[in-house]
Amino acid sequence: MTVIQKPEINAEPTSRAGRIVKAECILVALPLQADAKPVWAFSSAPKNTFDTLFVRLETDTGLVGWGEAFSRTEDLSLKSLIETRILPLVIGEDARQIAAIKHKLEFGLHNFGRVGPTMYGISAVDIALWDIAAKAAGLPLVDLLGGPVAGEVEVYASLLRYDSEEGVAAAVRAAVAEGYRYIKLHETTYPEIAAACAAAAGQAAVMLDVNCPWSVTEALEMDARLAPLNLFWFEEPVWPPENFRGLARIRAEKRHRIAAGENAGSLHGFVAMVDAGAIDIAQPDVAKTGGVTELLKIAAFCEASAIQFVPHCALFGPGLLATIHINASRQPVPLLERLYCQFDADLYRGATSPVAGKLAVPRTPGLGFEPDPDVIDRYRVG
Ligand SMILES: [Mg+2]
Structure with missing residues (x-):
């Protein structure tokens, strides 16, 4: 007699990605060596440094995802915008839900600009979520x-x-x-x-x-x-x-x-x-x-x-x-x-x-x- 096993259709797959329990911004400015002018001289006193504005997300399963927002000239205002307007909205979210989180951020913040700093912060969150997704899968992002x-x-x-x-x-x-x-x-x-x-x-x-x-x-x-x-x-x-x-x-x-x-x-x-x-x-x-x-x-x-x-x-x-x-x-x-x-x-x-x-x-x-x-x-x- 053939035994057909009934698939467990209602079983919720276990998520290794987890829920976001910590979100922070880290702004680093690396000195660069070049006998050329920075093209990004947005301020009156251009610096020969290059910003990397990290968004770091951590989940309750112990995974850490890293994202990056476009930043120049030690942009503390952009860091503050991301910390106060964007990151509070991702705490507690299921890190698997990249599209849902991105939509929540974009819809909720669209009055603050569809091009520019708000979108830079949303971009950084999205990159960090993909980093978490790939780490949860145990695979390179590609x-x-x-x-x-x-x-x-x-x-x-x-x-x-x-x-x-x-x-x-x-x-x-x-x-x-x-x-x-x-x-x-x-x-x-x-x-x-x-x-x-x-x-x-x-x-x-x-x-x-x-x-x-x-x-x-x-x-x-x-x-x-x-x-x-x-x-x-x-x-x-x-x-x-x-x-x-x-x-x-x-x-x-x-x-x-x-x-x-x-x-x-x-x-x-x-x-x-x-x-x-x-x-x-x-x-x-x-x-x-x-x-x-x-x-x-x-x-x-x-x-x-x-x-x-x-x-x-x-x-x-x-x-x-x-x-x-x-x-x-x-x-x-x-x-x-x-x-x-x-x-x-x-x-x-x-x-x-x-x-x-x-x-x-x-x-x-x-x-x-x-x-x-x-x-x-x-x-x-x-
Ligand atoms: Mg260009």
Whole structure:
């Protein structure tokens, strides 16, 4: 006689993720070594330090998840906003419920901005929840996103701003010598851009990111002047960043592939860009644009819209790790952005330093690495 065992259909699966019992922010500012200017000189007294604003979540099953919010110039106001407005809303939540928690935060706080600091904090919580989910599963994050398409990702050297032909050319030569095949400039004047392209000629593709300085008329003039340099893409030429009609006007000239998106807050920003015909390359930032959850939606939208998905990543903490996992899960694997500068200390003991322009995808559970507590203690500013 065949015995058919009745499945236990009502059994609640045990969650290893647990409930969130502790949530905190940790702001670290690492001194950087570069003979270049920080592009993020948002204050009147720019610092040669680089923020990593961690969100650390702890659950009653003993798991710890790390997230990161976009931050610059020792932004204690942003840390305070996250601590007082966002983190109290996650205490007691079931850490498995990433989508529900993200929706609760977004809906509850939408009057405080759909783009900017509030969304940076929500992004950090989302990244930390994915770290917990992957640790609970005992898998690297990439395995939860569909599995790795590649074991390593190609990195592009995203140079700081040198404002001198010799300076930027020397940085290009150094990056080429280290094995980078793709280099992005943050110069805004023609002589420096041309000098960098000459230094890279035949050895690396060059992208140009100008961070929204120009009117549409000015951008059209530069677009024409730069055309002979064969830039790999032209990023954020027009002010303001949400001037999608202006971007579409530049793109219509077909001289360059237009990249933008680091200043969008959600999937819907990218829908608006694509509807306007503004971009060829979408650049959401995992620590600004809603975390891992939102980047996966944007990646799917890009795939269906014949737009290239190449996340923005000027991050060195959990946001960088999350971006490695997201990129490694996409087909084709996007280039990984990493700022080209050295720090006095390394949050991950060198594990995120590219070798010959490539970074291995972590194979340990979660994001893959825990930040070095000694480095946090030494450089913590809030
Ligand atoms: Mg940019």
